Amino acid sequence: MWWRRVKSIPRSAPVILLLLTVAAATGFAAVGHLVSRYNANQQSRGRTLYQLGLDYVRSGSYDNAIAAFRAALSCDPGDSQYQLSLARALRDSNDPRRLDEAESYLLALWQRTPQDAAVNLALARVAAHRGSIEDAVRYYHNAMYGVWGSDPDGNRNKARVELIEFLLKKNAHAQADSELIALAAALPNNPAAHLQAAQLFEQAQDYAGALTQNEQALLSQPGNPSALAGAGEAAYRSGNYSIAAHFLHDAVEADPGNAEARRLLDLTDLILANNPFHSHISDAERNRRIAAAFAQAGNRLSACARQAGVDLSHSPTVSASPLPGLQSLWLLAQPKLKLLRAAAAETDIPDAVMDVVFQIERQTAATCGPPQGRDLALLMISQKREAAGQ
Amino acid sequence: MKANDPVAGAQDSIASAVATRPKTNRLFPTLDGVFHEEVFVLILSVFIGIFSGLAVVCFRLTIDWIHLALLGPLPETHSWRLFAVPSLAGLVVAVLVLHVFPGIRGSGVNQTKSALYIFNGYIPFRTAIGKFICAGIAIGSGQSLGPEDPSLQIGAGIASALGRQLQISRERVRLMAPVGAAAGLAAAFNAPISAVLFVIEEVIGRWSAGILGSVVLSAVSSVVIVRSFLGSEPLFRIPVTTFKRPSELIAYAVLGVVGGLASVLFAKSIGSLRPRLKALPRWTQYFQPACAGLLVGLIAFLGAPQVMGAGYGAMDEAMHGQYAWKFLAILALLKIVATSVSFVSGTPGGMFAPTLFIGAMLGGAVGDIERLFFPHLTGSTGTYVLVGMGVLFAGFLRVPMTSVFMVLEVSGNYEIIVPVIVANACSYLVSRSLLTVPIFDMLTRQDGLILPSLEEDREETILRVEDAMLAAPKAVLSGQDNVEANVRRVQDSPESAFLVRMHPSGWNTITRDQLQRLEREGKGELTLASVLPTQTLPSLYPDLPLDSALRYVNDYALVPVVNRADSRLLEGIVTRESVLDKYGRRRAVEVPGSV
Numbered sequence: 001m002w003w004r005r006v007k008s009i010p011r012s013a014p015v016i017l018l019l020l021t022v023a024a025a026t027g028f029a030a031v032g033h034l035v036s037r038y039n040a041n042q043q044s045r046g047r048t049l050y051q052l053g054l055d056y057v058r059s060g061s062y063d064n065a066i067a068a069f070r071a072a073l074s075c076d077p078g079d080s081q082y083q084l085s086l087a088r089a090l091r092d093s094n095d096p097r098r099l100d101e102a103e104s105y106l107l108a109l110w111q112r113t114p115q116d117a118a119v120n121l122a123l124a125r126v127a128a129h130r131g132s133i134e135d136a137v138r139y140y141h142n143a144m145y146g147v148w149g150s151d152p153d154g155n156r157n158k159a160r161v162e163l164i165e166f167l168l169k170k171n172a173h174a175q176a177d178s179e180l181i182a183l184a185a186a187l188p189n190n191p192a193a194h195l196q197a198a199q200l201f202e203q204a205q206d207y208a209g210a211l212t213q214n215e216q217a218l219l220s221q222p223g224n225p226s227a228l229a230g231a232g233e234a235a236y237r238s239g240n241y242s243i244a245a246h247f248l249h250d251a252v253e254a255d256p257g258n259a260e261a262r263r264l265l266d267l268t269d270l271i272l273a274n275n276p277f278h279s280h281i282s283d284a285e286r287n288r289r290i291a292a293a294f295a296q297a298g299n300r301l302s303a304c305a306r307q308a309g310v311d312l313s314h315s316p317t318v319s320a321s322p323l324p325g326l327q328s329l330w331l332l333a334q335p336k337l338k339l340l341r342a343a344a345a346e347t348d349i350p351d352a353v354m355d356v357v358f359q360i361e362r363q364t365a366a367t368c369g370p371p372q373g374r375d376l377a378l379l380m381i382s383q384k385r386e387a388a389g390q
Numbered sequence: 391m392k393a394n395d396p397v398a399g400a401q402d403s404i405a406s407a408v409a410t411r412p413k414t415n416r417l418f419p420t421l422d423g424v425f426h427e428e429v430f431v432l433i434l435s436v437f438i439g440i441f442s443g444l445a446v447v448c449f450r451l452t453i454d455w456i457h458l459a460l461l462g463p464l465p466e467t468h469s470w471r472l473f474a475v476p477s478l479a480g481l482v483v484a485v486l487v488l489h490v491f492p493g494i495r496g497s498g499v500n501q502t503k504s505a506l507y508i509f510n511g512y513i514p515f516r517t518a519i520g521k522f523i524c525a526g527i528a529i530g531s532g533q534s535l536g537p538e539d540p541s542l543q544i545g546a547g548i549a550s551a552l553g554r555q556l557q558i559s560r561e562r563v564r565l566m567a568p569v570g571a572a573a574g575l576a577a578a579f580n581a582p583i584s585a586v587l588f589v590i591e592e593v594i595g596r597w598s599a600g601i602l603g604s605v606v607l608s609a610v611s612s613v614v615i616v617r618s619f620l621g622s623e624p625l626f627r628i629p630v631t632t633f634k635r636p637s638e639l640i641a642y643a644v645l646g647v648v649g650g651l652a653s654v655l656f657a658k659s660i661g662s663l664r665p666r667l668k669a670l671p672r673w674t675q676y677f678q679p680a681c682a683g684l685l686v687g688l689i690a691f692l693g694a695p696q697v698m699g700a701g702y703g704a705m706d707e708a709m710h711g712q713y714a715w716k717f718l719a720i721l722a723l724l725k726i727v728a729t730s731v732s733f734v735s736g737t738p739g740g741m742f743a744p745t746l747f748i749g750a751m752l753g754g755a756v757g758d759i760e761r762l763f764f765p766h767l768t769g770s771t772g773t774y775v776l777v778g779m780g781v782l783f784a785g786f787l788r789v790p791m792t793s794v795f796m797v798l799e800v801s802g803n804y805e806i807i808v809p810v811i812v813a814n815a816c817s818y819l820v821s822r823s824l825l826t827v828p829i830f831d832m833l834t835r836q837d838g839l840i841l842p843s844l845e846e847d848r849e850e851t852i853l854r855v856e857d858a859m860l861a862a863p864k865a866v867l868s869g870q871d872n873v874e875a876n877v878r879r880v881q882d883s884p885e886s887a888f889l890v891r892m893h894p895s896g897w898n899t900i901t902r903d904q905l906q907r908l909e910r911e912g913k914g915e916l917t918l919a920s921v922l923p924t925q926t927l928p929s930l931y932p933d934l935p936l937d938s939a940l941r942y943v944n945d946y947a948l949v950p951v952v953n954r955a956d957s958r959l960l961e962g963i964v965t966r967e968s969v970l971d972k973y974g975r976r977r978a979v980e981v982p983g984s985v
Contacts, residue, residue, distance in 0.1 A: 013430060016556060017433065020434075020437045023441075024437060024440045024441065024444075027440070027441065027444045028440075028444065028615075031444045031447055031448060031619060032619065034448065034451065035447065035451065035619045035620070038451050038454075038455070045458075045463055049463060049464070067464060068464065070703070071463045071464050074463075074703070075463065077621065077623050078621055078623065097711045097712060098710075098712065100629055100710045100711050100770070100771075100772070101627075101629075101707070101710030101711070101712065103629075104627045104628075104629045104630075104710055105627065108627060
């Protein structure tokens, strides 16, 4: 055997240690060469498997994608792209048991590169899948302030939009509001971005913010039908019916097929035509509107009573329904109508009459379902008055 | 019979090689003044670690390469390759084992232990090469075996070859095999502490300060080599593991008991199948690995490819809750079957990875079942899987310390140390009470060898000096008193020999006749210390092993047993009669019927 020749070498410790060192260095170099060739082959195989995995993801075949990504990772266990893709596939496979594994991969990546925005975003999505607001907010924020490979501003806005959508889904409106403010401040001058922000403001029931974003979009792109309709709707929801009518009119003109805008425009016109509290109308017109509203409320009450099978002639104390009580109120208010024409503008008679109208509209809406036409307009006026009172 | 037995044949060839090997120390006379042999061996241990690490890197690449070449990169279900590949590879391995590399069957732990205790540390280098090739083919083709034990033997083989070629002393050559074994195992597991502990617990069988330094150095250097080539990624990605409430220890204790029972089942299936297969005609040995491969392949083909090979990927997935408890339990059972069959067929390969696999699956299954009944349990599936690994290690391999450190080293998480200790202790106790002989001892005894076992040593009652100690004599003489006074003191004493307390310390002895003679010689006025020999009497402590008393009781009529805090305080004495009486009584107890 070759090693028997060692006996012919002079036996001294330095020589032996030198020989061992040379042998170790040679072995190290040889194994290093072997490992590097093996790794090169494995990396090539890993890339092929990774591409296969991506194809599977694109086709929605997550189980196959996971197997391919796993195989790719076994070829190159340190590749963070493979790990990230596997974690994403595990997360998106709609199997809750796989979330743990996805999180494990991502946490390992996060420990290596805590500033990596893509990893933080993936972790945020895992937390969002779990419904953990605290973790999701932390990782989304990490993603927003992390390092992006390309288009950092766009990606940060996307991450913030995703966070806002998650918070709104979780009814965390206070946190969503602060994120919306931050989003609005960092938006590029891009109508699409403003429109998206407007939608988020609307989901957060911040109609003033939604109106502002739609107006911003219109500044960049005047006549944009979506922005016009959005601004109209936002103004309508916030009770600014005159502004709403203006935008909705333009929206319907720009896009006659927009049925929702047309419906809101009709309703807004009705509200504007029937609101006795409008500031730019004469006393006579106000009295006329009050009388018409009163009559409309009486009709609505009778129709609702018929629909509900309630006899309005019954005593309010005997009936279980609130409708006979409203009928009594309505009858009691009837004499006040005659006083409207004679009374001075400062009296509280209009308010008292309209209070009865609003009570009837609200109660009939609760008893007989949402109203239509003028009744709906009166109900909206009632809600606006109530909101203003509060 | 012996001619047909490859193990016996290999042992013969080893014995003859040992007999012809030069026994003189040719190296170290020339090293005088340069290195002590001890220092040289420590340096050599580092090189053993380096070479073992390099070999294990190549071994792992070989397994991966064979697996990729034969079974492909992507796991395929219901493919003909799943059963064709391990069967055909089994045939190849059988031919190699029977004709080219005899003596490489099995795991390699016992062979290393045999080398240490029987063959003066001799492991043929050919065995290491054979283990590399055959275990690589077997594990790469999907046989249900692990690469750790072969790595251990490869390391031991390299160390043995180096030690022999450098002609260090026989005592140290004998210890080279465990040094290499630690290096090989540490490299395979990427866990140096566990490797060192395993070699101490199972291979060397005793704590020896002389070898510990070498074992640690070789283990650490091999791990450094492996990490430099293959990275420091752990074997598994460890999920978040938690242990919040002490009351949950009951759940882990249950896991320990179940693990202990599974260990017994696993060990008994190997212990009963192995002699039966070995007793079959020699020609069947050509087909036994192939049949084992076919069975493993069929299990994989029918839907459980996770049982093939070491199974680290499946363990990783189990740790992350990928399998339902029913499938985990089935996998544990199938792995016991697959590994038992692969191992007893004589296919070279290890049992460490399968043991971890079975424990992991069982841990996951038990944890999930417990959580079904007690939803408030906070331990995740990953935690139970991790604890389960240690449980089987403790119960099956019967290495309780290694099992604890293995889990801690693999997980890098000390939060679960208490559950691991509790579960491992339960598993170990259950296994020990149901199966008196540990698996490795069972295998060596089946091969006709009796090797020392640390477990048996631990259970052996050690006789101590205090067991043979007689009450301190009433008359203890003082070296500072004169001879006359001491003669008067012993006048009424029935004893013939007396202890003398010297000043400031030490003990001596004198007989009544010697005292009286000194008085007759006119030395009555002299102090006793001045007439006694200057060499003092050796003394013993009560807690010393009784063997240490044997060194003195032949030369001295009585030996003082003194207090460790104050050597002038006499606790008692031992005499030759009292020591022999104690040994005699012990023999009478140990050998039934004898008195």
